[in-house]
Amino acid sequence: MENENGPQEQPRDNFSPQIARVVDGVIIGRRSVRGFLPTPVSKQTVLEILDVAARAPSGTNTQPWNVIVVTGKKKFALSKELTETALDPVLDAEHAQEYCYYPERWVPPYIDRRRRVGYDLYGLLGIAKGERERMEQQFARNYSFFDAPVGLFFTIDRIMGQGSWLDYGMFLQNVMLAACARGIDTCPQAAFCKYHRIIARHLEIPNQQMLVCGMAMGYRDSEKIENTLRTEREPAKNFTRLLE
Numbered sequence: 001m002e003n004e005n006g007p008q009e010q011p012r013d014n015f016s017p018q019i020a021r022v023v024d025g026v027i028i029g030r031r032s033v034r035g036f037l038p039t040p041v042s043k044q045t046v047l048e049i050l051d052v053a054a055r056a057p058s059g060t061n062t063q064p065w066n067v068i069v070v071t072g073k074k075k076f077a078l079s080k081e082l083t084e085t086a087l088d089p090v091l092d093a094e095h096a097q098e099y100c101y102y103p104e105r106w107v108p109p110y111i112d113r114r115r116r117v118g119y120d121l122y123g124l125l126g127i128a129k130g131e132r133e134r135m136e137q138q139f140a141r142n143y144s145f146f147d148a149p150v151g152l153f154f155t156i157d158r159i160m161g162q163g164s165w166l167d168y169g170m171f172l173q174n175v176m177l178a179a180c181a182r183g184i185d186t187c188p189q190a191a192f193c194k195y196h197r198i199i200a201r202h203l204e205i206p207n208q209q210m211l212v213c214g215m216a217m218g219y220r221d222s223e224k225i226e227n228t229l230r231t232e233r234e235p236a237k238n239f240t241r242l243l244e
């Protein structure tokens with residue numbers, strides 16, 4: 001599968017229903033994990049995952065991704081400042097996201113889906129509607145990567161266009177799938193975007209790069225109730241028109 005040029009293509013005749021089952025199993029088996037064990041993930045494994053992920057297609061093979069991997073003291077110092085900022089309304093007010101990940105005006109069906117995942121997650125954690133402080137505390141767990149040993153940050157050159165963001169999504173999904181195939185869990189995190197200035201300072205991100213999102217990576221803590229969350233999907237027939 002691998003030589004010094006990175007992951008290698010498999011011969012076409014290697015494909016079979018079993019391979020489809022394995023690939024589908026990885027895609028369906030991936031989910032966002034919000035509670036990790038301290039078990040480390042080696043640098044070599046992280047790089048292997050990123051090498052596989054970089055096989056993602058991109059318009060004219062531009063490969064617009066840049067990744068910063070944080071572990072240990074670097075991660076700890078960053079998490080500390082981000083958590084303190086997020087939980088302090090005065091400090092928090094100094095920060096704003098650079099791009100709109102979500103719509104400014106929420107309408108159905110998106111608002112309903114958004115509410116549902118929030119309701120289900122907080123429900124599992126026993127956080128009732130209106131328990132603002134507990135909700136904020138839970139949300140702030142984003143900033144310690146839900147205790148994952150590895151944090152990833154993804155940046156893009158500001159000169160790149162919308163299409164490159166499309167490419168980026170494919171790369172991010174590949175990172176999560178390649179990790180999942182190795183028994184390693186992830187949680188993609190837009191929560192970091194608001195604090196891009198703090199992150200840029202800690203990680204020395206040059207001005208021409210923009211933070212796309214962060215990601216927690218590690219081994220799931222199966223004891224954590226939040227990891228029993230299962231999210232729903234619309235079946236394809238509900239979002240597809242088949243025209244003949």
Ligand SMILES: Cc1cc2nc3c(=O)[nH]c(=O)nc-3n(C[C@H](O)[C@H](O)[C@H](O)COP(=O)(O)O)c2cc1C
Pocket residue numbers: 030031032033034117142187188189190191192213231
């Ligand atoms: C780009 C991106 C950013 C996300 N940001 C966050 C985040 O900041 N915090 C979080 O807990 N989940 C985050 N999520 C996870 C979504 O809530 C999750 O993907 C969705 O509810 C579907 O659940 P699943 O990933 O378990 O299938 C993000 C997902 C994506 C794709």
